[in-house]
Amino acid sequence: MSYLPPTRELRERLDTARTLSRLFYREEALVLACGDFIPWVARLETKAELGRTAWECAVAADALRERVFELRYPSRFLDERAVEIGVATADELRGLLRSQRDEYRRYLDAADELADGPSIRIADSALRDKKRQTGALAALDLAEVDPARDADYFLSSFYWPDVLDPGYPYGEGIALQVRSAVSHLNEVWAVETAGRILHDLSPELGWEFTAEAARWLYDETRHMLMGKERLEAWGLPNAMVPLGGYIYEAWRGEDALYGLGMLGYFETKNIGRKRERAAAFHEMGDATSEIDMEFDWADETLHAEYGRRWLRRLLEVRGDDPESWPQVLERCEQLVRARIEEATPEDLERIRACADALVRGAEQRAG
Numbered sequence: 164m165s166y167l168p169p170t171r172e173l174r175e176r177l178d179t180a181r182t183l184s185r186l187f188y189r190e191e192a193l194v195l196a197c198g199d200f201i202p203w204v205a206r207l208e209t210k211a212e213l214g215r216t217a218w219e220c221a222v223a224a225d226a227l228r229e230r231v232f233e234l235r236y237p238s239r240f241l242d243e244r245a246v247e248i249g250v251a252t253a254d255e256l257r258g259l260l261r262s263q264r265d266e267y268r269r270y271l272d273a274a275d276e277l278a279d280g281p282s283i284r285i286a287d288s289a290l291r292d293k294k295r296q297t298g299a300l301a302a303l304d305l306a307e308v309d310p311a312r313d314a315d316y317f318l319s320s321f322y323w324p325d326v327l328d329p330g331y332p333y334g335e336g337i338a339l340q341v342r343s344a345v346s347h348l349n350e351v352w353a354v355e356t357a358g359r360i361l362h363d364l365s366p367e368l369g370w371e372f373t374a375e376a377a378r379w380l381y382d383e384t385r386h387m388l389m390g391k392e393r394l395e396a397w398g399l400p401n402a403m404v405p406l407g408g409y410i411y412e413a414w415r416g417e418d419a420l421y422g423l424g425m426l427g428y429f430e431t432k433n434i435g436r437k438r439e440r441a442a443a444f445h446e447m448g449d450a451t452s453e454i455d456m457e458f459d460w461a462d463e464t465l466h467a468e469y470g471r472r473w474l475r476r477l478l479e480v481r482g483d484d485p486e487s488w489p490q491v492l493e494r495c496e497q498l499v500r501a502r503i504e505e506a507t508p509e510d511l512e513r514i515r516a517c518a519d520a521l522v523r524g525a526e527q528r529a530g
């Protein structure tokens with residue numbers, strides 16, 4: 164008997180699933196490494212790039228994972244990770260990004276458009292991201308201290324006097340515009356906290372957490388950059404702008420459980436004020452601050468839900484009562500209070516002078 168010959172170079176369906184699983188594990192390793200490194204890079208732009216890369220890798224990984232399930236339907240499993248993919252240095256991160264980029268290229272060269280179009284779409288987007296990431300992180304450099312800070316700024320753990328002196332007014336008008344931008348910039352603590360919990364808690368909480376925590380991290384980097392860009396656009400030099408991180412410092416030496424508590428709690432505490440602030444900026448004709456506040460509000464609403472859900476889940480996974488989360492938050496409050504108690508009168512004087520000068524400088528620029 165004779166048959167018609169194959170007309171395309173076909174790849175086996177299950178073979179493809181194995182290849183995509185391998186790409187998934189490598190993306191997952193990239194996500195965790197980005198989170199791990201965030202507190203150890205000084206420049207805010209680099210922290211932001213690591214956050215963006217973590218999220219993009221998580222988006223690619225999630226799509227790969229779902230595609231593997233489709234290819235294996237009706238069973239729903241990923242192959243065991245073949246090798247442990249450790250990424251301990253900046254060089255290793257760069258190397259993995261480049262080799263992942265090359266893997267996508269190879270995959271796309273061999274893939275069959277008709278049979279495997281959905282996978283091609285995923286690999287294509289991932290390859291585009293990998294090209295950007297390899298360029299953006301080419302100069303990645305890890306510092307010796309955690310949290311690493313860009314010394315261009317006015318470095319002060321407590322980034323506004325009201326942290327140490329509740330009598331210091333939040334401010335109105337220009338003072339409110341400046342205070343709000345400084346708050347956004349100082350979400351650097353949230354960026355670092357999100358990076359650490361992403362890395363530290365993913366092994367216990369699994370992929371769903373990893374994917375959401377990567378988005379959480381990316382959102383916090385966007386909030387930080389919102390503040391940075393507003394301050395720069397107003398022409399306020401970095402040397403006059405306070406940059407701190409006392410909340411991250413408060414839990415740094417503790418179990419990442421408390422990092423999750425801090426991020427879920429302290430980051431969403433002011434959620435109720437954000438609408439009101441956006442309205443105030445609208446009145447002032449400051450559309451940038453208004454829009455930033457609106458989008459921040461939308462993100463925080465998601466985050467509040469992440470925080471509640473994952474804190475309960477973590478307690479449950481550890482065999483603790485999931486309803487005991489208020490105790491975790493209580494301990495978070497204690498840790499922050501203890502960090503604040505370490506502040507000296509000189510710390511308060513220093514940050515007060517900095518804040519006063521910044522608001523004066525902004526008033527002068529407004530004319």
Ligand SMILES: [Fe+2]
Nearest residue numbers: 350353383386
């Ligand atoms: Fe935020």
Ligand SMILES: [Fe+2]
Nearest residue numbers: 430462463466
């Ligand atoms: Fe948040």
